[in-house]
Every structure is written in C-alpha cells, then in structure tokens.
Amino acid sequence: MLNNRRKVINKTLNQILFILALMLCWELLARTGWFPPLLFPRLSDVLRTLITDIRSGEIVGRLYFSLYLIAQGLALAVVTAAVAAVLALCSPIVSDWVQAVMAILHPLPGISVLPIIILWLGTGPRSIVAVIWFSSVWPLIANLHTGLRSVPATQIEVGQNLGLKGVRLIGKVLIPSAFPYILTGLRVAWARAWQASVAAEMVFGASGGEGGLGWFIYKKRFFMEIASVFGGMFVIIVVGLIVERLCFEWVEARTVRRWGMTLE
C-alpha cells in the first residue's frame, strides 16, 4: 500500500521533471534567435502575456463563456441520453433504433455538422451549444445504454420483490447500478464537449464579439499576438487537466472505487 503510493509519487515526479525539461528546451531554443520570435515566442514571454491576459480579465471572461456554453450543451446531452436510454430500456424496438442511430452518427466528428448547424441556427451561441450537444450525446447514450443493460437481473428482481417499479426502480436500482458506465460516459462527453467548443469557436466567435477560449485564440492569431495564442492553449490544457484529474478522479474515488465497482 505505502510502497504503491511511493511508486505513484515517483512516477508523477518523473513526469513533471520531464515536462519542465521540455519547457526549458523551448525557452533555450527560442532564445537562440534561429526562429522569428513572432512565430515562435519564448516561453517566458508566453507566460508573461498569459498573466497580463488573466489580470485584464480577458481570459477569465472567455473561459467563463466557454464553460457556460459547455454546461448548456452537456446538460441537454445528458437529458437526451437519459430519455433515449430509458426508452430503449422499456422497448426492444426502440433499443434497436437507438443502436442504429448511434452506429451511424457516432463516428461523425461533432465539428463536421457545424456548417449545417450554422445554416439552421445562425452564427450565435446556440450553434456552439448544438455542436457541443452533438459531440457529447453519443458517448453518453452508448454508455448509459450499456450500463442499464449490464445491471444484474437479480438486483432488479430484489427491487421488484421490495415493491419497486417504474421510475422508483430506475432511480433506486438501475441508475446506481449503471453508475460506473454513467461516469465513463460523462468523462468522454466532457472531453468531447471541451474540444468541440474550442473547435466551433475557431470558425466564428459567437455574436457581437462575444466568444469563448477558441474565439480568443482565433482573434489573437488574427492580430498576430502569438504569445497570447499559446497562452490560450495553456489555459485549455490546464482546465482539461483540472476537470479530468480533480473533478472526475475525486468523484471516482468516492463512488465506484469505494464500492468496488470499477469497470476494468
């Protein structure tokens, strides 16, 4: 147990050192003057502009905007997936339909529907939410569908024996029993949504100069403020890591791992 923990710490330390070394290489390489600073800025410049951008409130505002759209898209996707999976649970015919639609649309990258979405919904935040929804809804449905089907029949019968049926049976037995799959679905959906929001905003901001991190990067490139472009990318990486490592791992440790329900 303790030994194991030391191993994990060693591994993390090793990885951090390697990343620091890479960053040092970046800085030194940029300082040689072999490359035009406009295209390949120093890391120190990137970090300095990043701090300025954060202080000015610009990054925070953009980040907030991105997260706000993602929250909307993900919430819609969760509702859609829940409805689809529960209907599929109730009827084998609907289950076949859901599987067919999933097989056809799952491989389609979310961003590829953007041109159509723009035609239908215009170039506003609604379109970005729609792309986020489209990118995250399939992994959610897939995992929810599998999760609900993998609930042991015995557990359902125990619930029925105790008088549970319908919504109460779903809420008290099926959803908790499928939770490991639901968590995996949410994880994948979050990653997809985050990528989709950035990608969609690269095409247009939102409306009236409003936009998220993707739009920030796009605009900075337009004005050739390359250090800020890198800064925006840093923020995207850091937020992704924080949500994945802190939020999801935190939930996982308190749920599926505590319950001995990990999928692998």
Add this chain to the structure above:
Amino acid sequence: MTNQAGLVIENLSKTFHTKHKSIQALSGINLTVGKGEFVNIIGPSGCGKSTLLRCIAAFEKPTEGRLLLNGQESTKPGIDRMMVFQNFEQLFPWLTVRKNVMFALNASTRVANRIEQREWADHYLNLVGLKGFEDFYPHQLSGGMKQRVAIARALSVQPEILLMDEPFGSLDAITRSALQRELFRIWQETKVTIIFVTHNIDESIILGDRIVVLKANPGRIHSIVENHLPRPRSKDDPQFNQMWEKIHSLLNAETGIPPVEERLTGRVRQDRRLTAGAYLSLAEEVHRANPPE
C-alpha cells in the same frame, strides 16, 4: 380448503416459449406449505426448482394453476415472499451492509423513519451474526458474509415466506455447514416459513421438516419425504444415513440424464455417499453443456 393458512400451490404448470421451442419446466405441481414450516426442495439440475420458487415469488407467471397465500391469490411480487438468491450480485454494491438492509425497509415502506430503519437493520444484522460489519461495502465481504446480509435484508421486511434458491451453493463446505446451522437457529427465532431449494442431499436432510423430491422433464413432484430426525442432525447418525440412502435412490431413479449415470456407475460402486454428490454436480455440468430440448 382454500382458506388455509400458509401457501397452497394448485396444479401449477409452467411452459417457457422461446423462439424455436417450448420448454415445459413444471407440470401439475400440488403442494401445501404450512405457516412456519421448513420445506426443502431437491432435484436434479434443470428439473424446475428455480422456476417453482420464481413462480411462488411471482417473478414468473404460471402457465396453469394458481398460488394462494393465506387464501388470497398472489400474482405480483411482494414483501410477504422474499427471495434469497444463490448469486452474490444480489447485494447492492454501492450501499454498505447496513444501507442494504435499510434500502429494503425504505423501498418497501415497511419502516419510514430513518432512525428506526437503522435500528431494525442493526437488529437483523445482529441476528445473522454480522455485528461490527455494518459499515462494510459488499465487495469487502466473503461469500458467506454476503449471503448473511442477503438473509438479513430479506428477513428485515418480515416476510411470511423466505424463498431460498440454493443460497449456499457457491460457498465452501465449512462455510456452508456453518450457515446451515445459523439458518436453522434463525428459523427457530423468527418462525418464518422457509422454502429452501438445494441439490445437495446432506443439506436437504439437515435443514427441513419435509423434503420435496422433484423429477425432471417436465418438472413434477416425485415424492415428499417427511423428515423428523432429532435435532441437531448429524451425518454420523445411522438414521441420517438411512434418510440419505432413501433420497439418493429417489433421485437416482429419476434424474433422467443417462449419460451421467453411465459415467458414474463405476464410481457408485466404490462409495455411494461421495458419488451421489459428484453425481449431482456432474449432472449439473452435463445439463449446462447440453440443456434438455
């Protein structure tokens, strides 16, 4: 006759229809189980033991016949008939031992108040000898302990009948006999009616007052053996051995799976006791490999 206390099974038949064939699992079962009785059901694998129990629990709908509990026809699952399964998955892994029991009290609305639920849960966990394990999660328990939790959970809603489908079938021999003793004590303390399915002859003799022997294809009652051996019952008792021989010959005559019989006749001659155990597990194996048409 129909207003009798306890469970009355009248002319029960069950046929499963699958895509390609119909399987008659049970045919013309008539059985009465009195209040507070401990009945064992024994029979070869695939003879419909589980199906019978599942019909009583109303997880399956009988094709013919009916089930009366205290004179009332029962067609829906309910807490008056609680099932304990063989399978360890029956516990909810996301709930602690205590919460698993409280879940039953809450879901069945047997006890509404949280504090009372907790007290009841602890009472029944104490009854099955799990004091001190209330806050463990199921994955932290041994197989025997999991089955104890399942028994406590089923008993907590105070059912009239406890239906047990080979609950000790996945346990090692030592844990199994410890749990048999405990179950007998629990039965005496709670006075609950128990219908206990097994394919282990020893288990059927040690536990119940009556042994219902089923035969296969289609599943029906071959004979019912009254068991009034003095308790505590011991395998060293000559009467136990007589009873054992009797059940064994009833089963042997009616297993209806000849290949196993042939494979075993050699060994039957060497040691009848051991062989019959092996016989049934082999029969199970064969049944799994090629289920009857």
